[in-house]
Amino acid sequence: DIVMTQTQLSSAVTLGQPASISCRSSQSLVHSDGNTYLSWLQQRPGQPPRLLIYKIFNRFSGVPDRFSGSGAGTDFTLKISRVEAEDVGVYYCMQATQFPRTFGGGTKVEIK
Amino acid sequence: QVQLVESGGGVVQPGRSLRLSCGASGFPFGSYGMHWVRQAPGKGLEWVAVIWHDGSNKYYTDSVKGRFTISRDNSKNTMYLQMNSLRAEDTAVYYCARDAVECSGGGCYSLFAFDIWGPGTMVTVSS
Numbered sequence: 528d529i530v531m532t533q534t535q536l537s538s539a540v541t542l543g544q545p546a547s548i549s550c551r552s553s554q555s556l557v558h559s560d561g562n563t564y565l566s567w568l569q570q571r572p573g574q575p576p577r578l579l580i581y582k583i584f585n586r587f588s589g590v591p592d593r594f595s596g597s598g599a600g601t602d603f604t605l606k607i608s609r610v611e612a613e614d615v616g617v618y619y620c621m622q623a624t625q626f627p628r629t630f631g632g633g634t635k636v637e638i639k
Numbered sequence: 640q641v642q643l644v645e646s647g648g649g650v651v652q653p654g655r656s657l658r659l660s661c662g663a664s665g666f667p668f669g670s671y672g673m674h675w676v677r678q679a680p681g682k683g684l685e686w687v688a689v690i691w692h693d694g695s696n697k698y699y700t701d702s703v704k705g706r707f708t709i710s711r712d713n714s715k716n717t718m719y720l721q722m723n724s725l726r727a728e729d730t731a732v733y734y735c736a737r738d739a740v741e742c743s744g745g746g747c748y749s750l751f752a753f754d755i756w757g758p759g760t761m762v763t764v765s766s
Binding site: 528558562564566568570575576577578581582585587617619621623624626627628629630631632633 | 686750
């Protein structure tokens with residue numbers, strides 16, 4: 528199985544400041560079709576997860592442009608350009624290059 | 640309105656069975672692959688199983704193989720998770736999620752991401 532590792536168990540950020548979350552996979556996420564199936568999800572307190580980013584950097588419909596994704600191979604990053612109060616929650620990376628799908632352990636974003 | 644709603648959760652003794660349902664509305668259910676994902680209390684997300692849009696393929700995480708069965712009835716816009724031989728470690732909120740699809744150039748392709756999630760249903764395995 529591919530192991531997904533997210534750095535920083537908790538990250539307290541000042542409103543309006545940037546935040547960065549890292550995710551590393553135990554093997555390359557490049558699929559045989561050439562795509563890299565790494566997505567990012569946000570889970571606000573008490574809510575189900577919500578898709579933010581798919582295939583490394585593609586923002587899902589309705590996701591604010593302050594969220595951006597980058598990376599390649601085994602190292603990936605989610606950036607929030609200016610953190611807002613509604614961004615509080617836990618962020619997960621997920622690989623869908625192979626079965627079983629696996630998630631990172633989550634990174635909690637809190638407001639300082 | 641595109642929506643998924645899980646049901647069937649509850650408290651069950653170890654070794655017993657439970658069947659979860661995921662009802663879909665607002666989109667052509669039979670055109671989408673569907674997943675079950677669970678989250679133990681205070682823990683992260685764990686993928687459980689997937690079923691192809693037409694039910695032709697199914698995959699499971701190792702810890703549930705031989706105990707859980709994923710199925711769907713496209714005529715009822717519903718997916719199921721039959722859970723047998725339940726263990727304490729199966730205690731979790733169970734979410735159903737839709738496989739994201741993009742249509743272009745006359746075809747539709749999976750984005751290999753989960754774009755719609757239900758609110759979840761809690762399963763507690765305890766004596």
